[in-house]
Amino acid sequence: MISVGTALPEKIVYLDRALLKAYADASGDQNPIHQNEEFALSVGLPNVIAHGMLTMALVGKYVTDWSGGSASVKEFGARFIKPVIVPAGEKVDLTINATVIEVNGEEIKLDLIATSAGVKVLGMAKAVVIKK
Amino acid sequence: MFAPDSVGRTFAGADSIKISQSEIDAFAAVIGETDTSVAPPTFTIRISLDQFQNILTRPEVGLDWSRLVHGDQKFEVFAPVKAGDSLRCSATIESYRVAAGNEIVSVRSDLHRGEDLVISSWSTLVVRA
Numbered sequence: 501m502i503s504v505g506t507a508l509p510e511k512i513v514y515l516d517r518a519l520l521k522a523y524a525d526a527s528g529d530q531n532p533i534h535q536n537e538e539f540a541l542s543v544g545l546p547n548v549i550a551h552g553m554l555t556m557a558l559v560g561k562y563v564t565d566w567s568g569g570s571a572s573v574k575e576f577g578a579r580f581i582k583p584v585i586v587p588a589g590e591k592v593d594l595t596i597n598a599t600v601i602e603v604n605g606e607e608i609k610l611d612l613i614a615t616s617a618g619v620k621v622l623g624m625a626k627a628v629v630i631k632k
Numbered sequence: 633m634f635a636p637d638s639v640g641r642t643f644a645g646a647d648s649i650k651i652s653q654s655e656i657d658a659f660a661a662v663i664g665e666t667d668t669s670v671a672p673p674t675f676t677i678r679i680s681l682d683q684f685q686n687i688l689t690r691p692e693v694g695l696d697w698s699r700l701v702h703g704d705q706k707f708e709v710f711a712p713v714k715a716g717d718s719l720r721c722s723a724t725i726e727s728y729r730v731a732a733g734n735e736i737v738s739v740r741s742d743l744h745r746g747e748d749l750v751i752s753s754w755s756t757l758v759v760r761a
Contacts, residue, residue, distance in 0.1 A: 513664075519662065522661070522662045523662045525658065526655075526658040526659045526661070526662045526678075527659065527677065527678045528678045528681075528682060529678075529681065552702050552705070553674060553677050553702065553705065554662070556674055556705060557659075557662070557663045557672060557674045558663055560663070560672060560673045560674050561663040561664060561665055561672070563673075564665070564672070564673065569667055569670075570665065570667065570670045570671065570672045570673055570712060571670045571712045573673040573707075573709055574708070574709055575706070575707065575708050575709070576673050576674065576706070576707045576709075577704070577705060577706030577707065577754075578704065578705060578706075579703065579704035579756075580701075580702055580703060580704060580705075623704075624704070
């Protein structure tokens with residue numbers, strides 16, 4: 501039974517430089533801050549960072565795995581509050597949790613929490629789904 | 633220089649962006665989605681950001697894209713996108729403000745398939761000081 505307060509199982513996905521390259525190619529976002537460490541450092545970043553939209557896409561996959569596929573999402577939003585930092589040769593975690601915060605008829609609203617290396621990377625992350 | 637009188641205006645973008653199965657497949661593969669009968673919910677960001685860049689950097693709007701970061705993003709999906717769709721794009725500049733030297737622009741993308749609005753999305757774009 502799904503009701504307000506229902507917690508979804510936690511999921512951890514891992515990001516590495518190869519995934520950032522794959523997302524750059526698939527999304528068309530070739531900004532060098534997501535691939536080139538020298539460039540990222542030159543603009544004041546701590547290292548190469550993941551595309552905020554890659555983080556959001558991975559959280560979206562977490563949502564749709566639970567709700568029954570891509571077509572189940574009605575609304576999805578997030579604020580990019582901290583970058584996911586992806587050093588060369590490492591796999592960094594994206595740890596995702598969610599709680600049901602509203603049930604309106606068949607629509608379910610989720611509050612989403614995404615952290616990497618213990619730091620919250622998305623703010624105000626919410627999705628509205630119709631679970632299949 | 634950003635032109636403040638562009639706030640509230642809607643700009644027409646591309647009128648027929650064709651969605652191919654291969655681009656949905658490539659996007660889905662990155663996030664581990666195997667069902668590609670419809671596009672993942674954030675797939676259309678590749679269209680919207682490209683349209684925003686084309687529209688917001690026009691001389692009449694004047695946004696500096698080179699120092700831009702993505703502040704937040706929201707999608708409202710009325711009908712999922714799928715391969716074979718042809719999408720008509722528009723962008724509406726909803727607000728503009730300057731805070732601590734950063735320019736903050738909120739812009740909405742509307743994607744239509746024929747007469748039907750399929751996805752609206754909102755992006756807050758920040759031009760760093």
